[in-house]
Amino acid sequence: MENLKEHSLISQRTVHNSIRSHESIHKVPITQKMLTNVRAAHRRYEEHLKESKQKEKEENKKVEKRILSIQINKLEEQRKMLKLKALTEEAAIKSKIQMLEKKKLI
Numbered sequence: 001m002e003n004l005k006e007h008s009l010i011s012q013r014t015v016h017n018s019i020r021s022h023e024s025i026h027k028v029p030i031t032q033k034m035l036t037n038v039r040a041a042h043r044r045y046e047e048h049l050k051e052s053k054q055k056e057k058e059e060n061k062k063v064e065k066r067i068l069s070i071q072i073n074k075l076e077e078q079r080k081m082l083k084l085k086a087l088t089e090e091a092a093i094k095s096k097i098q099m100l101e102k103k104k105l106i
Contacts, residue, residue: 022028 019025019028
């Protein structure tokens, strides 16, 4: 981005100097080469915008994937905790059943 700003500043200074060398903006000859360069500059600008949008889309996809990965990891952790809790409760219930069965036999 800094290069683009620097390049724009240099280009602007070149145009300014050229106008001053012709004494007035109205005396600057408009050549075919100048018109071609203006069109090419506009195409480069449009390509730059297109590339910027593409990069932004790719970055947004990366961010979305990171968010989804975090959400998946959280859910996996919740699942593990639920399994552990279920196993703990199952063990407690089995223990109670065994105690009641022992009392029943007495």
